[in-house]
Amino acid sequence: MAYQAEYIWLDGTEPTPMLRSKTKILHDEVSEPPIWGFDGSSTNQATGDKSDCVLRPVFQCHDPIRGGRNILVMCEVLLASNMRPHATNTRAPAARVERKFAHDQMWFGLEQEYTMLRLDHTPIGFPPGGGLPAPQGPYYCGVGADHIMGREIVELHTQACIDAGLSISGTNPEVMPGQWEFQIGPLGPTAVGDQMHVARWLLHRIAEDFDVLISLAAKPEKGDWNGAGCHTNFSTIAMREGYDAIIDACQAIGDNFLMLVENYGDGIKERLTGAHETAPWNKFSYGVSDRGSSIRIPWQVEKDGKGYAEDRRPNANMDPYLVAGLITQVVCAAADAKTAKKPTKKTVAKKK
Numbered sequence: 001m002a003y004q005a006e007y008i009w010l011d012g013t014e015p016t017p018m019l020r021s022k023t024k025i026l027h028d029e030v031s032e033p034p035i036w037g038f039d040g041s042s043t044n045q046a047t048g049d050k051s052d053c054v055l056r057p058v059f060q061c062h063d064p065i066r067g068g069r070n071i072l073v074m075c076e077v078l079l080a081s082n083m084r085p086h087a088t089n090t091r092a093p094a095a096r097v098e099r100k101f102a103h104d105q106m107w108f109g110l111e112q113e114y115t116m117l118r119l120d121h122t123p124i125g126f127p128p129g130g131g132l133p134a135p136q137g138p139y140y141c142g143v144g145a146d147h148i149m150g151r152e153i154v155e156l157h158t159q160a161c162i163d164a165g166l167s168i169s170g171t172n173p174e175v176m177p178g179q180w181e182f183q184i185g186p187l188g189p190t191a192v193g194d195q196m197h198v199a200r201w202l203l204h205r206i207a208e209d210f211d212v213l214i215s216l217a218a219k220p221e222k223g224d225w226n227g228a229g230c231h232t233n234f235s236t237i238a239m240r241e242g243y244d245a246i247i248d249a250c251q252a253i254g255d256n257f258l259m260l261v262e263n264y265g266d267g268i269k270e271r272l273t274g275a276h277e278t279a280p281w282n283k284f285s286y287g288v289s290d291r292g293s294s295i296r297i298p299w300q301v302e303k304d305g306k307g308y309a310e311d312r313r314p315n316a317n318m319d320p321y322l323v324a325g326l327i328t329q330v331v332c333a334a335a336d337a338k339t340a341k342k343p344t345k346k347t348v349a350k351k352k
């Protein structure tokens, strides 16, 4: 019997890549989805004379939309000439960093916020034909037709993620009407990106059937409306075991805060204004329970003296491979440098 494999990849659109996908029919005798290819000249990834790009499967799961034995296949893009990573392939560098710091066992939990739009690009939470809804306040985690729009899509998407076997950990309606969130994780640096891209693809795909667009824009509406972020929760094994490592991680991020913010997605200065539960993009701070700081340490983490920290700055349109790779590099390199400075047991013993 034949079945369908939907190959998904990231294109070369700037400043924010788009998801693309196409279907390969596989037969029973094929146990693993094979390497495939596509026309890079139609995705901003190649010129017409050297148009072939390679798709290499990196993650696969059950296809909850087609059902049966059909699958979704997340891919990375390689150059056909030498099978090296394409310039748009941000997963390959993240995988290198993940291997280098494997001993730190970095985990990520991503909170993906997004806005549903009509086909004319107006938010579904705003009145059709113009005008503004009632001000923010009743929408976050609300219930009732006057406060909630698009829940039928959220229900289908959440169940689809569960059926696919993705590590979805929750969903909620957001502060701006028609804005929602789902969370993926905790997972390692590349796995969280693989699963996030499949979850984003499922959301776009399910919303298609409702003539609804999913926007990951950082500040879809100017004015007194919250932007859309992708809060990035992270922990090393040391952070999961003690509080000092959490403070060290916050300080390591603080030492690199401008480099990081420049890689946290398009339009970040419009979103990180200091208002609407954000810290200003050009100032770094961290604090317990503080939703106005760059990094928040959840109250439960302070109480337990261990756990994780939340970088609140990444935009909804961030690249999870890039963000997880950079945070892993910054946090783990600082932790390793500190460990290297500590006297070993041997030298302590000698001094006695």
Ligand code: ADP
Residues within 6 Å of the ligand: 107, 108, 109, 110, 111, 169, 170, 183, 184, 185, 186, 231, 233, 234, 235, 240, 307, 308, 310
């Ligand atoms: P918030 O209170 O900021 O809205 P959420 O509940 O939306 O938080 O998201 C928290 C995310 O953190 C979830 O994806 C969860 O899986 C993730 N998480 C929990 N523990 C850890 C951990 N130790 N390391 C990394 N991520 C974690």
Ligand code: MN
Residues within 6 Å of the ligand: 111, 181
């Ligand atoms: Mn959340």
Ligand code: MN
Residues within 6 Å of the ligand: 111, 113, 174, 181
């Ligand atoms: Mn949120």
Ligand code: MN
Residues within 6 Å of the ligand: 111, 231, 310
């Ligand atoms: Mn959060």
